Amino acid sequence: MTAPFSEKDWSAWGDEAVADLQALLRIPTVNPPGDEGPAADWVQARLAADGIESERLDDGDRPNVVARLPGDGSGGGPLLLAGHLDVVPVERAHWSEDPFGGVIRDGYLYGRGAIDMKNMVVMSMAMLRFARRAGLVPRRDLLFAAVADEEEGCTHGSRFLVERFPDKVEAEYMIGEVGGFSQDIGDQRYYPIQVAEKGMCRVRLTAHGDPGHGSIPHQHNAIVRLGQALLLLGQCRLPLHMTDTVAETLRIMRETQGAPTRQVLALLGRRGVTDIVLDRVLPDRQLANVFSAWMTNTVSPTMLDAGIKANAIPSSASAILDGRLIPGQTFDDLLREIRAVIGDGYSLEVILGFPGREYPVDDPLYRAICENIQRHDPGAFPLPVITPGFTDGQFFGRGGARCYGYSPVRFPKEDGVVFSRLFHGHDERIHVDGFRWGLRALWDLVYRFAFQ
Numbered sequence: 349m350t351a352p353f354s355e356k357d358w359s360a361w362g363d364e365a366v367a368d369l370q371a372l373l374r375i376p377t378v379n380p381p382g383d384e385g386p387a388a389d390w391v392q393a394r395l396a397a398d399g400i401e402s403e404r405l406d407d408g409d410r411p412n413v414v415a416r417l418p419g420d421g422s423g424g425g426p427l428l429l430a431g432h433l434d435v436v437p438v439e440r441a442h443w444s445e446d447p448f449g450g451v452i453r454d455g456y457l458y459g460r461g462a463i464d465m466k467n468m469v470v471m472s473m474a475m476l477r478f479a480r481r482a483g484l485v486p487r488r489d490l491l492f493a494a495v496a497d498e499e500e501g502c503t504h505g506s507r508f509l510v511e512r513f514p515d516k517v518e519a520e521y522m523i524g525e526v527g528g529f530s531q532d533i534g535d536q537r538y539y540p541i542q543v544a545e546k547g548m549c550r551v552r553l554t555a556h557g558d559p560g561h562g563s564i565p566h567q568h569n570a571i572v573r574l575g576q577a578l579l580l581l582g583q584c585r586l587p588l589h590m591t592d593t594v595a596e597t598l599r600i601m602r603e604t605q606g607a608p609t610r611q612v613l614a615l616l617g618r619r620g621v622t623d624i625v626l627d628r629v630l631p632d633r634q635l636a637n638v639f640s641a642w643m644t645n646t647v648s649p650t651m652l653d654a655g656i657k658a659n660a661i662p663s664s665a666s667a668i669l670d671g672r673l674i675p676g677q678t679f680d681d682l683l684r685e686i687r688a689v690i691g692d693g694y695s696l697e698v699i700l701g702f703p704g705r706e707y708p709v710d711d712p713l714y715r716a717i718c719e720n721i722q723r724h725d726p727g728a729f730p731l732p733v734i735t736p737g738f739t740d741g742q743f744f745g746r747g748g749a750r751c752y753g754y755s756p757v758r759f760p761k762e763d764g765v766v767f768s769r770l771f772h773g774h775d776e777r778i779h780v781d782g783f784r785w786g787l788r789a790l791w792d793l794v795y796r797f798a799f800q
C-alpha cells in the first residue's frame with residue numbers, strides 16, 4: 349500500500365504505466381532531428397484522458413508540453429517534474445530487439461529512451477493523473493514538463509521554456525534526471541541522486557606557424573604545434589577542485605564499503621595522492637575516469653581543422669576542445685589551466701559555455717529523496733553525485749529551481765545490469781518490475797512532499 353491508494357490500484361496503474369511506456373517507446377524521437385511532435389501529441393492525449401489540460405509551447409516544429417495541477421499554496425513553491433522526449437540515435441545492428449518496438453523479453457522492456465528518459469516522462473505524467481483520479485489538491489503547484497531537444501543541448505526545450513516562458517515553468521524545485529537507479533557496488537546497493545552538474549566551456553585552440561611548401565619541412569608547422577599541445581592535454585589531468593557534492597559522495601562510499609576499497613577512497617580528493625590513486629591504484633579504468641571527471645575540469649579534443657591542400661603547410665591549425673567545468677569554476681579558470689599545460693603561443697577562444705551547478709544536500713527535498721530510497725529499498729544508500737555532462741537541470745536551474753536527479757528504477761542485482769552502460773548504449777532497457785517499483789516510490793515522494 350502506498351497512500352492513499354490500494355494494492356488493486358497499484359496493480360492496475362502499474363500495468364497502465366508499462367503499456368504507456370511501451371507506447372511512447374514506439375514513437376521514434378531520435379535527435380537529431382528530434383521530431384518530437386507525435387510524442388508530444390501522445391502525452392497531451394494521455395493527460396486529457398484524465399481531464400488534465402496541458403499547454404503546447406513549441407519552438408518552431410519542436411514541441412514542449414507543460415501541465416499544472418494548481419495547489420493551495422500552503423506547502424511552498426511549485427514542484428516541477430520534468431523529462432525530455434527526445435532520444436539519442438541507435439546503432440541498430442547492435443540491438444537484440446527493435447529499439448522502437450516496445451518489446452518485453454525476460455522481464456525487461458527494450459527501447460531507446462527506456463531509461464533516458466521516457467520512463468520518467470511516463471512516471472511524471474502519472475503523478476498528475478493519479479492525483480486527479482483521487483481528487484487530491486496539492487499543497488504546492490505540481491508542474492509537469494515534457495521537453496524537446498535535451499540530447500542536442502536543450503536549445504528548443506528547457507532552455508527555450510526558461511527564456512521565453514519563464515512563468516510557465518518557474519518552480520522552487522525540479523525533479524528530473526540523472527539518478528534514482530540502483531547500482532550495486534560490492535555488497536552494497538546505492539541510488540545515485542544528481543545534486544550537481546558540470547558546466548561547459550567549448551574552446552577553439554589555435555596554433556600558428558609559418559606557411560610553406562610541403563616538400564621542405566620546417567620548424568614552425570602549425571599542425572605539428574597543435575599536435576604537441578593536444579598530446580600534452582591528452583596526457584595530463586587538470587588540477588583538483590573538490591566540491592561539497594563529491595566530498596559527500598566519497599564520505600558515504602567510504603563509510604559503506606569494506607577494505608581495501610575504503611582505504612583507497614580515503615585517499616581520493618587529497619592533493620598529491622589523488623593522481624597516484626587514479627592512475628595506478630584503481631583497477632577499473634572506467635571508474636577512475638569517472639572519479640577524475642568528478643574532481644577536475646576536463647578537456648577532450650573532439651574536432652580538428654587544419655590545412656587546405658596536401659602539399660601546403662598551413663599557417664594555422666585548430667582543434668575544438670570539449671571543456672567541462674566543476675561548479676564554481678569560470679571560463680578564465682579553465683583557460684588558465686590549459687595554458688599552464690600547453691605553454692604560450694596558442695590562441696584560445698571560448699565559443700560556447702555555461703557554468704556548472706550545485707545544489708545543497710542540506711535541503712528538504714534532498715532529505716525527502718533519501719528517506720524515499722530507504723523506505724522503498726531498506727538497506728540501500730542514497731548517494732549524491734555530480735553529473736559530468738549537463739541536463740535540463742542546467743536550464744530549469746537558471747529559472748530558479750533547485751534541481752535534483754531522481755527517476756527511480758530498481759534493477760535486480762543478480763542480472764548484473766550496469767545502468768551507465770545502458771545509458772545511450774545498445775539494448776537500452778528497463779526492468780519492468782523495477783519500473784513499477786519506481787512508479788510507486790516516486791508517487792510516495794511526490795505525495796509526501798507536495799500533498800501532505
Ligand SMILES: [Zn+2]
Binds near residue numbers: 432464465498525
Ligand atoms: Zn536524458
